[in-house]
Amino acid sequence: MTSNEIKALYKDNIMQTYARFDVVIDHGQGARVYSPEGKEYIDFTSGIGVNSLGYGNVKWAEAIYQQALKLQHMSNLFYTEPGAALARELTARSGMAAVFYANSGAESNEGAIKLARKYSFDKYGQGRSKIVTLVQSFHGRTITTLAATGQDNFHTYFFPFTQGFAHARANDMESLKSVADSETCAVMLELVQGEGGVLPLAPEYVKQVEAFCKEKDLVFIVDEVQTGVGRTGALFAYQQYDVSPDVVTFAKGIAGGLPMGGILANEKCAGVLTAGTHAATFGGNPVTCAAALAVLSQLTPALIADVAGKGARIKKTITGWNSPRVKEVRGLGLMLGVSIQGAAPKEIAAKCIDSGLLMLTAGADAIRMLPPLTITDEEIDAGLAILEKVLEDAK
Template sequence: MTFEELKALDHAHTLQTYGRFDVAIAHGKGATLWDLEGKEYIDFTSGIGVNSVGYGNEQWAWSIYEQALALGHISNLFYTQPYAKLADVLCRRAGMAAAFFGNSGAEANEGIIKLARKYSFDKYGKGRSTILTLKNSFHGRTITTLTATGQDVFHQYFYPFMEGFRYADANDLESVKAEGGKDVCAVMLELVQGEGGVLPMEPDFVQGLAELCAERDWLLLVDEVQTGIGRTGTLFAYQQYGIQPDAASFAKGIAGGLPMGGFLVNEKCRNVLGAGMHGSTFGGNPIAASAALTVLDILDEDALEAVKEKGAYLRAGIEALDKKSIGSTRGLGLMIGIEVKEGYTNKALAAQLVQNGLLVLTAGPGLRLLPPLTITKEEMDKGLAIMAQVLE
């Protein structure tokens, strides 16, 4: 199939809900991709943070193959080994008590929202169900998680939106206190706002927020859909902030390319959701769980330390470029945001970079980089060389 044939088929039979780059990717290895015509690209996106262990990873692929032959799906009406082993590994490495598995980030965030409201209902009864989120946040595409998202641009078209959410200013504890009240049951936040522009939270704010939540018995919910599973240089970003949340959601990189999401809870919340109160037909699917176990095996502590080193190397390389269109960088680990200067647009710059062989993302008004966590120095250098060429 040619590129034009693929585009025609896409336009004929799929909803046009995505602003796609004019590229059709055929295959990849590591952090390098090739399109249908054989053109090479360096990937600084990893499928929006999903392909955590790169493309064509044989260890990951064999785990999927072997599990698919053994048992592809059976449902959560029966016990299977992969999800149980995965829950054990995640809880031990994250310092949490129990896990729930679903399929996506939005579903994971829906789960912790339900958890918070059920916890409060059990303890305090009705009337204490409001969840505070932060302005400029992004929590998903369902009606509930769109409402939780603290950006007005997403609060359109799909009326009526859910009740029970209010928004506070990021890095402003007084704003959180002002929005708090007797109706609040939880605060939910990203420790690095991804869609909002790769904006890390300040440690003092996060630690103060954790103390406030403990004082008022609000659950502290951390959305780690994008920051989790090694993206920031620790398994979860909260491990760099000196806090232990009541619940943390995850998705994207957990299964290395297969759809999977879920959340972890602490001991206090272990028994909040009982039989029949939450579920997911595909949650904990044996193939996805086997893939996730392999991802966690690859992303050991040495690999996570290397993520920090790679992130520092990439940011230093970008900062050293002779550039007129971009400014400073920010982020944690291999979650990197780049300022786009006035007079330029992130969409135009991203399109130029893709055209020249470097895949990047946009976020807020800037550029966003989420390379595979296994990217090599050689691949990073190739990407930096393309950036230097385009930005000149």
């Protein structure tokens, strides 16, 4: 089909819940994707951080193919080898004690919320269920994870929201302490607030939150849905912050393009969710587990170090332009935000796309970069050349 035929089918048959860019993507290779008519784009989005190995990765595709021929799905009432092998890999590389498999970031965060509340109920009984999150956070699109999200623009239409959440200002311990009362059971935060604008938390603040949670016996939850799986220059961002969370959620890049998420828990929390208290029909699907194993096998220490190096090079390059449109470059690894002034980020992103560079936005002022972790220097340079020209031409 042509691009126009595909767009017409979307318009006629799909709920219009996305403000889509006027682009149809047909196939890709590396960090480049192509329309049905063959127009090339450098991809600085990777499906919002999902396509961690880029496009056309043969080892990843072969793992999926071989597993699909062998066993495509099995109920969690039985055991499968891919689920077992992936759990061993995740716990070994994270230092956590156990994993629960889910299908998305929102579902992973919802499960973490349940885990925290059950931990508190088991130990302290009823009345200790509040979870503190941060202003500008984003934790998902379900009713409960929207309540956890600390952005007012998401808090419309869908009332009533799940009760039991409070929002503190980021990097402000006094703000957190003012809302974390005797009814609180957990603190949940993103180490880099992605949807909020690619806003890294201060390391000293995160250490203070960890200490506060230990002192009060609160479950310390780190949402790594976007920051995890090598994205920030470590397998998980918390490993760069030198903290030990009780619970870590992940999704997006773990299976390289297939829907998967999960919850990692330490010894304190590994046994909280018992038989019958939580489940996911498709969680731990053998094909997605095989895909995740293929991703992790390629996320070697050398590649993850390369992610950090490439992120630093992108920051240095953009800062070196001395563009009046660039206010700040922030983020970790290949999770970067460019704060724009004197122009609307959505307009900059749209012009980049028109010029052959797929770009995202985040928060009120930033364009966002989440390229494949395997992006080459050549692909980076080609994408940055487009961005520099767009910023130069911006009115």
